[in-house]
Amino acid sequence: MGKLLNGGLAVGGTLLAFGALKRALNPRPRYAPWEKPRYEDFEKRVCIVGGGFGGYSAATKLTELTNGREDVGVLVIARDNFFTFWPMVPGIVSSDIDSRNVAQPLRRALITAGASFRRAKLKEIDHENQRIVTDGGLDFPYDQLVISLGGQPNFFGIPGVEEHALHMRGVEDAEHIRNRVIERFEEVSLMRGEVPESKLTFVVIGGGATGTEVASEIHTLVHEALAPDYPNIDPNRVRIFLLEGLPQILPELDPSLQRAARTRLFNEHIEVMTSTFAEEVTEDQVRLKGGDVIHSENVIWTAGNRPNVAIHDLGLPVDERNGIKVDEYLRVEGFPGIWAIGDCAAIRDIREGFEGRYVPPTAQAAGQEGYTVAKNILATLDGREDELEKFAYKPLGQLVELGSDFAVNEVMGVRFSGLAAAIFWRLAYLVRLNSPQSKIRIAADWISALFVRPAVTQVRGTSQE
Amino acid sequence: MGKLLNGGLAVGGTLLAFGALKRALNPRPRYAPWEKPRYEDFEKRVCIVGGGFGGYSAATKLTELTNGREDVGVLVIARDNFFTFWPMVPGIVSSDIDSRNVAQPLRRALITAGASFRRAKLKEIDHENQRIVTDGGLDFPYDQLVISLGGQPNFFGIPGVEEHALHMRGVEDAEHIRNRVIERFEEVSLMRGEVPESKLTFVVIGGGATGTEVASEIHTLVHEALAPDYPNIDPNRVRIFLLEGLPQILPELDPSLQRAARTRLFNEHIEVMTSTFAEEVTEDQVRLKGGDVIHSENVIWTAGNRPNVAIHDLGLPVDERNGIKVDEYLRVEGFPGIWAIGDCAAIRDIREGFEGRYVPPTAQAAGQEGYTVAKNILATLDGREDELEKFAYKPLGQLVELGSDFAVNEVMGVRFSGLAAAIFWRLAYLVRLNSPQSKIRIAADWISALFVRPAVTQVRGTSQE
Structure with missing residues (x-):
């Protein structure tokens, strides 16, 4: 009898907890559908x-x-009926996280809050x-x-950028960059004889937070996800350039953090060129001011808005x-x-x-x-x-993630870098995501990434013959 | 001292377990990159x-x-460098699972096994x-x-099918169907006055396993995911037709399971029409043999291979x-x-x-x-x-999922339907997925779906202006 009671209590308690969690994750909308005025x-x-x-x-x-x-x-x-959670967009390149969760459903959040939405x-x-x-x-x-x-x-009128460079303005762009890297590996793995340098050279123009993160993400994708799957390509043949017009990358950050980031990029063999301007981008090269040329068929533009x-x-x-x-x-x-x-x-x-x-x-x-x-x-x-209030901008700091185990953060005057900073980066943004479903799924993605390498699938044209 | 020892043992044990799990999920390849012959x-x-x-x-x-x-x-x-796990493709329509995990990485599995791969x-x-x-x-x-x-x-030469119908041949097609349903809801939510019936009518041609699952998935998408996000559209205005040329849907299944499936579809208000042939598909209607017409701008073809x-x-x-x-x-x-x-x-x-x-x-x-x-x-x-062995086909049965809580299964002669069948469906296919990462992620997706409604995001053209 006592056992039966205990068992019943355990089942009942579990069901109650389940219901409570479900309610907590699915907030009740402000209006029921029939009571909302137009x-x-x-x-x-x-x-x-x-x-x-x-x-x-x-x-x-x-x-x-x-x-x-x-x-x-x-x-x-x-x-669009979604809202792009920008800080996590570069992470799509190395596929730590699922792009569907970075595109947050706008409609649901607004309707739950009591607003109307029209696309x-x-x-x-x-x-x-x-x-x-x-x-x-x-x-x-x-x-x-x-x-x-x-x-x-903003391409600043530089010839060739609009036609030949990939951009970084959202979820789809990040997926294009990822697919481009995979595509180059597929192409090179079929080549016999000399491989042109331009195939495996990636040039990121713009050394702000986005550009720096993208360069680092390409490194992660190449060395952690692709290298074991393409045994006939030496991952060290891949060259990644990061070009910045100012004398420093990450210009908004404190110099000590800039140094930490530079050290990290140096260790990843990402070639950082500061005070460097692209003058022209063609199909297979970037011409720099001063006459130098980088041979690359993979240029990513993050330099201006x-x-x-x-x-x-x-x-x-x-x-x-x-x-x-x-x-x-x-x-x-x-x-x-x-x-x-x-x-x-x-x-x-x-x-x-x-x-x-x-x-x-x-x-x-x-x-x-x-x-x-x-x-x-x-x-x-x-x-x-x-x-009426005057708008006074209060910068809260900046979080820059460089790979899954390193970040440089500056939060309300406190600066830190390394693994602890990377963990902070993840928790800080996880809290900021508006959709509870995305929170759960991104956390699950990160946890599973501790155990398994990300998959290398390039979904394209399944419906074509 | 004892506490310290216990703590140390606990940490050590956790690390060992973590390492063992990581090794189990990442099988060692048969060849290291340098020892594999061409x-x-x-x-x-x-x-x-x-x-x-x-x-x-x-x-x-x-x-x-x-x-x-x-x-x-x-x-x-x-x-392609991925392998489509067909049984889970229809599930993408209602977004229970992430399409990236249904496209299994082919290259990695083959290289780990010791084969070579070229795309x-x-x-x-x-x-x-x-x-x-x-x-x-x-x-x-x-x-x-x-x-x-x-x-x-195979379109059997029926006019209009190739131009006007959506197909169901892989991950991208399933995403197109999903985006089409969302697109219609967006369109209708902007309409003032009379909404043409063809906008919210979906016709699935072909009553085999794929067609039946797709019809059921559209129902789930509309009623569970979309309805709360589009409060000004009555989800009961959506009509879903399932057309089959034979006298029964799911012709490979036992009649008792066919009946269970029909009952389920009836309860979901999916209109099943058997012994029915489409004669022509146009932009906004399906003309049936015998002269009847269904007004629909959303036709999905699953009827032939x-x-x-x-x-x-x-x-x-x-x-x-x-x-x-x-x-x-x-x-x-x-x-x-x-x-x-x-x-x-x-x-x-x-x-x-x-x-x-x-x-x-x-x-x-x-x-x-x-x-x-x-x-x-x-x-x-x-x-x-x-x-040499003669090939003798041994059908092991068929699993058909109709929504996340119902399936009809016939496994080596044993027939069952309902929630238990749905759970069996999921476990059976989860075991069959080749990529350990996909197993973890799909299981996580299913578990999180118990708590939160799937997101309604339609990612399209973020890079366009």
Whole structure:
């Protein structure tokens, strides 16, 4: 009898724990499907265009601030129904993590928070009627409008970059880079006789966080995943170059961390060239300023960003290099009710010592701008204009991962590097992922990577003959 | 002191266990990279063209049988460097599992076993010099040659199928189907006024295992993953049709299991139409024999297979409908030293009661043919022609999964359906996956799916503007 009771209690307890965990991981949405009003029917309508870090944080902050009120409706319009978690994109190259989990489902997170979402592309703003028009001729009204269209690569007019270089603007680009490396190994493993140097030479242009991580990821992919699978290719024949125009890579970091990163890259035989500019990229070489040439058929461009060109068609004041002109409250100059944040906005840095400079176009800054714009919009809607906040960028530091067991971190003034930093990198970003499912899966991927080498599969054209 | 010792033992034991698990999951390859002879240098060379179930099982059986001998070299030539684990492909539609793990890395498994691998496409057989020629003009010698080029969809000349229907021939096709369903939901969520019925109607043509599973997977995707994310679309507006030309779906199964499957599909509101033939597929409708019409912009074709057309260019005797003509030992008629297996071979079924019929083109049969061909090739190489084995197909049963909590199974005569069958389905196939990494990751995916709904991300064109 006692045994039966114990057994029953154990089963019951397990079921309760299972249910609790399931509820914790699947937050209850703010509205049930039948009680949610249409966006158009809200009294005050905030439309956010763009689903990146800026737009997403603005939308979730707004729904958080208006929790319990029923007068403010929030609509996010974005080109994709996912949200790219940038810090983990380079990790896809060496396949530590599954790309599906780096693309976070935007729709679900927003709907759970109580906002509406439509996947559409902004075509124009109908300023007179306070409506935006999207492709397909749909229009949506707004009382307050946030433009957060992001950026795009800037090639600075260097010939050949756009045609011949791979980019690094999202999940698919990272998969292209990965498939390119595998493709070169397949090609070379079929070659008899001399292998041209350009096949196995990889040139990453741009020594910021993205470029440095990509170079390191290619090293990991080649030496840890590919080398054992291609026994007839000597992995030490692979050359990886990292080119940076400034005198130092990772210019935002403290010099001690720059040194730690350089040492790591040196040990990985990644050839770092600073104060080096590419002048032309062709099919099989990179020509450098000064006349030197690197023979490579694999060039990856991470060196520059510019505001999304789509901002020119909106009838808003634009600064060619930095984006939509906004005041210190993030309001678009001369257009009351319209705000701009993120990589597409020219936001002056108001910190001391940064006079005349702009807030950098990073995911971190965009997230902070989203919070500020949410508070300012609500103050405006409620007629509390005196409570408007100036946007003050507070850099929280930078985390740069170089392989799965090394990182250089600078977090609120504290600097550290090595394995502990790599573990911190992973935990810090794991906490930041919005989707509970992605958290579980990425953690599982990392744990399984302790035991097995990542797989080398290059899925392409299974449906072709 | 005792505590310290205990702690030390615990840490040491953990490290030992970790190391043992890591070794168990990463089998030591048969050759270290420097001791492996080139394929061309072996005394007896077996070339296998095709990396599906047939080619893969032939290669691994051969390396197993020749373990300890140094005279037989095995080379696999395949179009892709992965091997599609067919039974799990439909599962990608509802996203229970990550497609990267369904595409099993072929190269690593073969190299670990001691075979060579080249990714290339067969162009012709140079019968005179006993060499095969691949695209790019490479050639490889053989003493024994196995053709295992697989099949391709058969549209039976029905107009419109090739242009307008989605297919189901691999990982990418499953992802296309998934993205198509999501795309329709995105489109419909932007529509104002009447939504054409064809947008949310899905027609699966072919009531075999693949078609039935795909129909059920679409149901799961719509009702479990999409419904909560698209609150303005009523999931019950989605109609799913399953069309089969025979009087029963799942014709290979026992009638009691057919009934169980029909009941399940009925409860999921999947409309099964048997003895029904499609006569034409257009952009937005399927015209049936007899004149009825189903309005649908989403047609999925799973109804027919034919041998890979590439077999016609090899100078071998071919039966138009069934493939390369082989004798009961799987030797190509009139071409000593050449063998054919899998979907591209016309293999007579020698079981009693199956006179005049051919072995069905299934993954299970191809795997068994691979084992037999490996044994027969070795007997031939060793001059033991009297030991040649006739190929006798032994169907082990069929496992059909309908959603994550229901399956109908028939395993060596034992029939069962329901949740227990679904669990059996999963364990049975998990054991069969060749890559230890995929095993871990798929198991982790299934476990995490108990707690969280699958994500709805449709990754497309992140690099475009």
